[in-house]
């Protein structure tokens with residue numbers, strides 16, 4: 001079934017899903033002039049809680065700044081409140097939140113800065129990104145023939161609509177070849193990330209993840225997982241990783257809002273470690289899901305409750 005919800009927040013008001021429309025000459029539709037976020041709200045004993053809302057809306061504003069989609073007509077705090085209002089209107093216990101800022105309809109032409117800036121926030125149900133089974137069993141991935149858009153060609157630190165053409169090439173090729181997902185390399189040949197996930201490697205009990213200058217998106221789940229790993233007593237290094245290091249890793253996993261923490265069980269058909277989820281991946285998943293479910297103390301202030309707390 002298509003993803004939908006009853007209410008959509010659009011330019012300051014809650015409107016019905018079917019009324020949430022753009023003109024076919026909207027600039028963003030032709031030229032990719034949009035920025036977006038993907039955020040989850042989790043079900044907890046105290047009602048739905050948005051995971052790291054401030055970090056996500058800050059990144060949205062940063063993406064808008066890079067893309068010259070400014071001034072954004074709402075503050076980050078106003079958009080967080082709008083997200084909560086949409087979740088309440090849709091009576092959702094958990095959901096995926098998709099804010100989008102885009103250039104609407106005015107004129108054609110590459111420089112769209114005469115076109116109006118519009119803002120929507122959708123809140124929809126969304127389960128495990130790579131399948132429920134993938135969370136336990138892991139996914140099979142390939143190294144993509146497509147390189148990640150380098151900084152200077154695009155702006156990989158911005159979550160910009162048009163840049164997801166690169167991600168689509170990576171994901172479509174992977175699926176056509178029978179893989180669940182692919183890992184892109186940066187323009188120099190170092191490991192970057194998945195089409196919509198960051199990547200971690202475990203070797204001899206130590207965690208490694210590519211640095212921001214490997215043309216990755218600065219993932220908020222990536223940041224949370226680095227924190228969780230250190231809380232659990234593991235060493236974490238942001239360092240360049242080569243393709244063959246993937247083959248020799250003890251464990252590999254993806255992180256992302258949609259993907260959460262998903263183990264990778266093979267790369268280019270070579271089994272990763274034992275070929276099933278490793279112990280460190282499992283420990284990190286467990287802490288991540290315990291925090292997001294409100295079962296483990298929220299020591300880092302990551303949960304933002306949708307309903308007022310007593």
Ligand code: PPE
Pocket residue numbers: 037038039167193194195196197198216217218219220221222255256257258259
């Ligand atoms: N890299 C890319 C390219 C990316 O799109 C995402 C999020 C990440 C890394 C992980 O970032 P974070 O969510 O802050 O931990 N991808 C979003 C879009 C997925 C989609 O299919 O749409 C997401 O996970 O919401």
